[in-house]
Amino acid sequence: MNKPLQQTWDLESIFSGGSHSPEFAAFLSSLEKEMKELRTVVVGAKVPADLKGAESLEHILTKLESSAAKLSEAGSFVGCLAAQDQNDKKAIQLSGRVTTMYADLQSISTTFDNLLRGIDDTVWEAWTSTSKVKPYQFILNESRDLAREKMNPEMESLALELAIDGYHGWGEFYDTIVSKIQIPFEEDGKTKMLSAGQAHNQLHNPNREIRQDMFEKWEKAWTEAGDYCADTLNHLAGFRLKLYANRGWDDVLKEPLAINRMSRETLDTMWAVIQDAKPMVVQYLNRKAKLLGLDGLSWTDVEAPIRTSVSKVTYDEAAETIVEQFGKFSSRLAEFSQMAFDKSWIEAEDRPGKRPGGFCTSFQESNQTRIFMTFGGTASNVSTLAHELGHAYHQFLMKGLPVLNQNYAMNVAETASTFAEMIVADALVKSAKNEEEKLALLEEKIQNSVAFFMNIHARFLFETRFYDKRKEGLLNQEEISDLMEEAQKEAYCGALTTYHPHFWASKLHFYSTGVPFYNFPYTFGYLFSTGLYVRALEEGSPFADKYDALLRDTGIMTVEELAKKHLDVDLTQRDFWQSAVDMCLADIGEFLQMTEHLALI
Template sequence: MTQLTDPVQITWELESIFPGGSSSDKFDKFLSQLEEDIAAMHQDLQERNAPLALEETAHLDKLIDGLQNAAGKIIEADSFVACLTAQNQHDKKAVQLSGKVTTIRAAYENTMTLFQNVLRNTEDDLWEAWMARGEIAPISYVLSEKREIAREKLAPELESLASDLAIDGYHGWGQHYDTIVSKVAVPFKEGDGKLASLSVGQAANKLNDDDRAVREATFANWERAWSGVADYCADTLNRLAGFRLKLYERRGWDDILKEPLMINRMSRETLDMMWRVIEENKPVFVKYMNRKAELMGLDQLSWSDVDAPLGQSAGKISYEDAANEIVKQFRSFSPKLAEFSVEAFNRRWIEAEDRPGKRPGGFCTSLPVSKQTRIFMTYGGTVSNVSTLAHELGHAYHQYLMEELPQFNQDYAMNVAETASTFAEMIVADALVKNAADEKLKLSLLADKIGSSISFFMNIHARFLFETRFYEKRKQGVLSADELSALMEEAQREAYHGALASYHPHFWASKLHFYITDVPFYNFPYTFGYMFSTGLYARAQREGERFAAKYDALLQDTGRMTVEELASKHLDVDLTKPDFWREAMSVAVADVQLFLELTQ
């Protein structure tokens, strides 16, 4: 059994990937070679205008190997640059590299468009024979999926044009948002009265402070800070949506959710059923929020109270203690998960230091060529930070399980990615509640756990409502910053059933997820992942140790089937029906009922 190093390092290392950071010669050569490889494959595919013949499939098998290899290298490059820009928002060379990687990705997407056109034009009889071949059969699901998507899109030359224009248009606006965020500073009055200037990542931690006065003051300054850049954010969001809507129009897609659902390999029936079951149970969570307000001596919770600690907190938890607790609880479910997490800590795959200049939020990113991952966050010693750390390690473990699969089969969607991370977070959160030293601490930790449910059922739902309505309105023209704020607050009031005394109008400006260009609608997959993992957790509790192997097998299938097929194969359930969702919801509702009993 591997032990954690002493002390556990709180900063990551990137030198083993590409030495020299944003000035790495090795990385420059890596990108240059990648560009050449993609250009060669592009040239090869351009010469294939006739329908595919049987004798050509062997050559295409080799081309597929090249495409998978290039896909892994693009992810490697993108992840490395993401780490550089996240650890230091003022690294201008890293920002330039980000633009270069985006250009290479666009070239690859153009090449894939040509490849998918070959798939689209392949006769059905030949296709079936090709997909049955031993070397192709393992990735036949993904290839068939690419073939069907190609038939939904524009002609290859038009899709390539759109991809080229997206570099400085669509993706360019997304990168512009990062520039805006790097300039945002949130004033904060320290305990000695001195005025400090916090990055948005540091200020976000203050929003969860034990002291309500600190939270409220920080939130007021937070709103003002985002109000100051709201016009820039509104411009950015409008342009992103405008590009996407125009492309959808040209493809003949009239449903804004068509692409998000396609990417997440998920049906509209499943999505609607999930939200329906959540909506059925929201009154229970309103009762919780009302009880929490009562315990805090308030008529209603404000926005900054929703995630605030309640009563006795666990105090500041050192990073080392957090690492030990996470590994301990992971081991109780799966020794394999625990051993992987020890490796991540010991090999310094995690950046968690609380310092200026870092971007806000947290992420886990994979490096398939190096067969490593990197986790980014800002650790402030709160229970919420411990949960985030466990969450990101869940992501990393998911990727670890996929390492030996073909690259195409590693391309799992966001909704199932959030399943692994949320499951890992749940293991730790549940253990913290059960092992609390006294009832006051237990209540505090239980409240934090219920806070996660409210985040997925209400906060994420507000984002989904906002974005759905924003896109409908954007079809008629550009929305002003004030209109966006009004739309955001309206969505929040509806999603929270009017249970709060104040809301966060500029949430649309402060939340990075609205500006991510790789994945449209970066919201409902989070809730799916939470609900799906809760259902898995309920089964793990019933089945004990033998569930760990079943869990690993499910995760390994996430890149090669729809979520409905995944649930049917591994859980024998139908996601378009309410039964599984109600079973999953019962776990979260039980937490609220326990809380209400303990605080009666």
């Protein structure tokens, strides 16, 4: 990397002109026309009575794929526009238009799925076994089975239409709330106003006074916005609960588990193994408090470095480190990541007006991806960059597969991203130049375990209990904050001195209309990737091929089937999860051993 890397992404090669792009406007108009024609075809189709009739549905399948790919392209583009500039009003308008199209495609798919559920089992088996349809067998079976558990297609279509200005409208309103957050920050004797994304970076400032001061301002800002956030969260949950009730679903986890293609037994086993491991995590938290000269860790101390002299990392240094470490596992992963940097697929510039957080989005028509984040030079930012590149590589591996087979669930998507983080973190620890550097890097690596075992668990506990309470009626912001703090205390085993009551308001994930329970899939991905990493260490370089093959199958299998085929393990049993947790605890054990003498000082 001889010249400085571009820190703003290239969207012009997708559609030139940003939110006012004539090319994109024409693309949307063409897609709307295509979907209108598709609806006419689907509505006019009849449930086939024999194999020949079933084969007539194949052209609908082809058209559905085409529309899905193009809509993905449109959704990703407007998502990027809105994220890079929260004041782009035109992008917000386009987002509403694309959301309407998504709802329309869902409605069309619902009607098509209803055709599928009406096909006689004998005809179904024959049709899905034909050479043209067999590649879609998993997806079609999944759609047919789920259709049989929903309302009739007319009611499902109505719900989707009402969701545009109801359910999704509330989700989009949350973006408006976040865009208005402005938090004062003192720097070099001057006061400047930070966006939510910029302010959040300061919560990880190595200087405790700065992050504590920012946390007070952060909580104050979200308290002021709390009533708006409470209304939004209440109505999102209310919509889901009412929809579930009309489908006859009494378990709020039914949909998120189905979306993630995993069983409740697997989820419960994973959390049980984690719960048993928490006492050692608490030992780490207590030791860290001593090293920081504190009686106990506050919320903002949990992710703070144990040394305040940690230097900033430039974007170019981060990129070079990531590519180098990826290359030690897989040349394909390294080459892909280098390409992403060179082709400006990453938006990393630290500037006002950007949306907080990070994401990776796929352009299925263009066979490209884009990564969004705000790079402030922290170790956490480096991890986020590696994380999002893991997502991008996963999508890259899906190239050439049928579009419908590329829709892998969030939990396995998080596997690729957290595996990428782990490669970088573990390699850096092993190549540390001295004990002090090794300790700092090891502590940074342990932060992932704390986040996924404690923080994500708190989110899961909170959301589960919030939905239970929401069945009884609306909750005000004080009641929601009480639930949040209660969940944090339980998840962290009471190890902290302060908590983050308004975390529920500040966290985008609670407001996602596309992913209910945007929490446990992260922990699944972390531990599943850790288990994969254990295998990689055991099997050496040949595992890179197995890893790629597993990722390519993520869109056509349940997680239990995926693990059985590629790892020969049963995820409903403790063994695999225990091996992954043990690896995490080994890091904590090493940290405790390295710091034992320091804690006595």
